[in-house]
Amino acid sequence: MHPGMPVERPAAATGLATSPGQLLALIRSSPEGISRASLLELTGMARSTLYERLDALFAAGLAYEAEPLRSTGGRRARRIRFDDREKVLVAIDAGQTHAAVHLLTPGHTVLASAVFRWDASGPAGAAVDLFASAARELLAGRTPVGTGLGLPAPVEASGAAGLSRSILGHWDLPSVLARLEEALACPVVVENDARAMAVGEAGAADEGLVAVKVSTGIGCGIVVDGALVRGVHGAAGDIGHVRIPEAAGRTCRCGRAGCLAAAASGRALLAEPGLQHCRSLADLARAHDAGDPAVLAAVAEAGRLTGSVLAAVVATVNPARVALGGVVGLLDTFVQAVREEIGERVFADVLTGLEIGPSRASHPIPIGLSRLVMQALYAPARIDALLAQAARAAALPETGAS
């Protein structure tokens, strides 16, 4: 399955007849809960219709009527809340050399995490088994409502393809998703990891945002006017494979030469002759923080090159913020170099109010995946279809007997 609107916004009052799914969206947009009177006022629905639809949501375990948190001495107005009790989600953040599996609440709080080494070039089946077993350990017997899978590769809006030219070119994505859905017994939503990061960073605000992940590879997620940009083939923001003169002759993981990633990614940094004392990106980050001059110079150059390509993205999108993440992207030398390079390259109007800095969210990718899963699972059309199906199933025995 694949989400529709990427960045969550509160449901607006419709003033019209409201479907059960739209009603649930309205309830979900009020974390404190909402009274029956407010729902009547907001939707303009007839009391009997509203109550009937609420009953359907209660029966499906989607909403419940809660006591007020504290009595104020007056009348205790009960509130209708989204039923997030006991519900958990799984977010799988698969990078090129490491993967992390997280358990989250429906409100996007990370409850537990497991990080492990993983090689994206290995077989897809083994990857699913590894992710599922790590998730099951965190779940400890619980069944998640949904799972988000973030991949370091282009992901098409259909969620069905787009991996052919990437590091995951040997994967058959539909069968990977089917296998993961079966293993975890829940729907799975897939998204490019840098795009998931953009959703995790953007939050509820309708801001323009460019999120850049620089770890082993380089990815970029773009939010314009509150909507995630995927592109025709799911490759929007794939800046790592833009050719730059400084990378001429250097071979890229994609099989070509001269890509930005061939000179500025974590993989490229670890391959540099002067940085052979760093065996992993964690080593590189430690050496950077200790002031290692060779590392500082190489990271600054990687930031400059990344900034030179990002400048065109920034000039196109005119975002409020560029958020840098990933092991390399978070290094202050890298952030500073990106900032200077963009500052030199783009027109002043694009720079006005532009903030370029490290990612703010502590877990932007799993939080973004969690948001995407919740949006897909609780999309009004999907809820309406599920409730209609439940109503038909309930009516069947009677029909059969007559």
Ligand SMILES: [Zn+2]
């Ligand atoms: Zn490339």
